[in-house]
Amino acid sequence: MRLDELEGAVRETLSRHVGVARPLGADPAGQAIRRANRIRRRRTAVGLSLAAVATVVVSTGMAQFGPGSDRQGSPIVVIGDPDPSVRPLPTATVPAPMPSPGTSADLLVGGTLISADGERLDLPSVGPAERARPLPTGGGLLVIGAPTTAGRSLWVAQNDGLVQVLLAGAGRIVLAPDGRQVAWRDGSDLLVAGVIGTQLIGSVRTPAPAGAEPVQFVGDNVLVRLDPNAPGHTLWRPGADRLTAGGDHSTLNVYGTLPDGRLIGQVVTSDPRGTCLAVLDPTPALKRVRTGCGPQLSPDGAGGVSPDGRWLLVNGRVGKVSRSLLIDLRRLGPDTTAVSAGPPVTGAVAWTTDSDASYLDSAGQLVRIDVDQTRAGNPAEPTPVADVRAGDRPVLVTGS
DSSP: OOHHHHHHHHHHHHHHHHHSOOOOSOOHHHHHHHHHHHHHHHHHHHHHHHHHHHHHHHHHHHHHHSTTSOOOSSOOOOOOOOOGGGOOOOOOOEEOOOSSTTOOOEEEETTEEEOTTSEEEEOTTOOSEEEEEEOTTSSEEEEEEOOBTTBEEEEEEETTSOEEEEEEEESOEEEOTTSSEEEEEETTEEEEEEEETTEEEEEEEEEOOTTOEEEEEETTEEEEESOTTSOOEEEEOTTTOOOOOOSOOOEEEEEEEOTTSOEEEEEOOSOTTOOEEEEEOSSTTOOEEEEEOOSEEOTTOOEEEOTTSOEEEEEEEETTEEEEEEEEGGGOSTTOOEEEEESOOEEEEEESSSSEEEEEOTTSOEEEEEHHHHHTTOOOOOBOOTTOOTTOOOEEETTO
16 A cells, blocks of 8 residues: 555544544533523522512512601601621720729710720710610610701611611600610601611501600500690500500609519699609509609609619609609508609619619719618719710610
8 A cells, every 4th residue: 555545544534533423421511501501590580589579678668668658757767787898997995984983884975985894985976865775686886866956866886886877857766675676756656666786677657646755665565655745644555556545644754664564653643742653554544553652753754763673763852952862662652751862863764783873963974873872861972974075965875
């Protein structure tokens, strides 16, 4: 065979081998394509599901907070958690002087949180405050703003420096003792919502009489004052009942709850000595269980009940002098007595134990009450709060 014939035979053999498509034991490219198609279909399905959920959530939010909800006045702003990547850098805590020797209370001074152990956290985005309470899960505060011409606001201020607005333009705002619920007035309605993280969820509303305002939570119910200029309260059970007058027309103020759920309030009676204290059933009618008269009580409503339900710290008068009074609720009866505890209470009372309480006086100074010392005839003296600038009003953090 000539050389050229041999080369032709070799070329023909190689061409036949190349032209035959031999099956492979595995097809990596085909597997990759099929896997990509499955992922694409799965993502499309998930995206459609999320879009449907988002549509329901947005529709629900519009139903609750939109302009068609028969709400009057400025709109309520409910803001969720922003992108954490754009959060402001937290302000580092640095040692600071103790706000008061031996005091276990935290204070919000201007835009700075001063803890009981002397540490501080700057929260410059928080405006003038009226009340403050720790977040249910810790790590920050729920802050109720002072009233303005635009209404009140509710902030959540976290210890990482993030400050957000949960409510704006609201009427009176009250928080549950555990900080997990909030009630507020919005136009002609009262509303309640749960506090989860940095959002409000599951809002429930009911029409309310003009002037009616939430006062405090009693379990899952909301105590409502029907008229700010007249005695009379009722309990509203959100989601189950509409707000209605419950037959109480004599309760002026409610100071707190006893361990068994009953309330301690100031009531109007026919006693010539003026208003009296009463134990009230936690029902819409607020039926009186027991009444005690004697101390001259202030009508301002400032005061608080100790965690064990024995002591009431309340504003009143000793002779012609305004003072805070300590009253033993176990001796509530026809001849109830009180002892002078210190200067009048302004704002919230923070009971840190069953026998220790703190509050601020009218000058913004901190007052610490020790029950044993008070009963021994040694009223508390106010102590200046460190680092208070002109125009700042300290706020006591309750429940801390």
